Amino acid sequence: MLVVIAKLKAKPGKGDALAAKFSEMVAWVTENEAMTLTYACNRSNTDRDEFVFFERYPDQAALGAHSSSDRFKSFVGELQPLLDGGMQVEMLEEVAAKL
Amino acid sequence: MLVVIAKLKAKPGKGDALAAKFSEMVAWVTENEAMTLTYACNRSNTDRDEFVFFERYPDQAALGAHSSSDRFKSFVGELQPLLDGGMQVEMLEEVAAKL
Numbered sequence: 001m002l003v004v005i006a007k008l009k010a011k012p013g014k015g016d017a018l019a020a021k022f023s024e025m026v027a028w029v030t031e032n033e034a035m036t037l038t039y040a041c042n043r044s045n046t047d048r049d050e051f052v053f054f055e056r057y058p059d060q061a062a063l064g065a066h067s068s069s070d071r072f073k074s075f076v077g078e079l080q081p082l083l084d085g086g087m088q089v090e091m092l093e094e095v096a097a098k099l
Numbered sequence: 100m101l102v103v104i105a106k107l108k109a110k111p112g113k114g115d116a117l118a119a120k121f122s123e124m125v126a127w128v129t130e131n132e133a134m135t136l137t138y139a140c141n142r143s144n145t146d147r148d149e150f151v152f153f154e155r156y157p158d159q160a161a162l163g164a165h166s167s168s169d170r171f172k173s174f175v176g177e178l179q180p181l182l183d184g185g186m187q188v189e190m191l192e193e194v195a196a197k198l
Contacts, residue, residue: 003141005104005141005151010153015114019194022195023194023195026194026195026196026197027195030197035140036197037197038196038198039194039196039197040102040153040155040193040195040196040197040198041193041194041196042104042191042192042193042194043103043192043194044189044190044191045190045191045192046190047190050196051194052104052189052191054104054139056139056152061190071114084155090143090145090151091143091144091145091195092141092143092144092151093141093144094139094140094141095118095121095122095125095140095141095142095150096121096122096125096126096139096140097124097125097137097138097139097140098128098129098135098136098137098138098139099137099139099198
C-alpha cells in the first residue's frame with residue numbers, strides 16, 4: 001500500500017477559504033476516485049495555516065490516476081491564490097493499519 | 100475529529116525490528132481500542148528508519164484512553180531499545196476525509 005503525506009500552507013488570512021476548497025476536493029475525490037482509498041485533509045492545531053493530507057493508494061497506477069482528471073486539475077488552479085508556496089510530499093509504505 | 104501524526108526513528112539497523120513491533124501494536128490496538136478509529140503505521144520510502152503514524156480519535160477522552168492500558172505501556176517499553184530519540188507529535192483536526 002502506497003501512502004502519501006502532503007503538507008500545504010495557506011497564505012495569511014486564507015486558511016478558512018483553503019479549508020473550504022479542500023473540503024470540495026475531498027467530496028469530489030470521494031465521488032470520482034474509487035482507487036484513492038483514503039484521502040483525509042487535516043488542519044494543524046498549532047499553525048492554523050498548515051494543512052496535512054493523508055492519502056492511501058493500492059498501487060502506482062492508482063496514485064498516477066489521482067489528480068489526472070480535468071476537474072482535479074481545475075481544483076489545483078483554484079487553490080493557487082490561496083496557497084503560500086508549494087506542497088511538501090513524503091512517500092511511504094503502509095506497515096500495518098487499523099482503518 | 101482529532102488527528103495525530105507522530106514520527107519516530109529507528110536506531111540504525113533496527114528498522115525491520117521496529118516495523119515488526121509496530122505491527123504487533125497495530126494488531127493490539129485493532130483488537131482492544133474501539134475508540135482509536137484509525138491507527139496506521141507507515142514507513143518512509145526515502146529514509147527506511149523513519150516511521151509515521153496517522154491516528155484519528157473522536158474526542159479527547161478517546162485520545163486520553165489510547166495508550167493508557169498496561170499492555171500498551173509495556174509495548175512502549177519494548178520499543179525503547181529500537182528507537183533513536185523521541186517521538187515528534189503533531190496535533191490536527193480533520194477538515195474532511197474519504198476513509
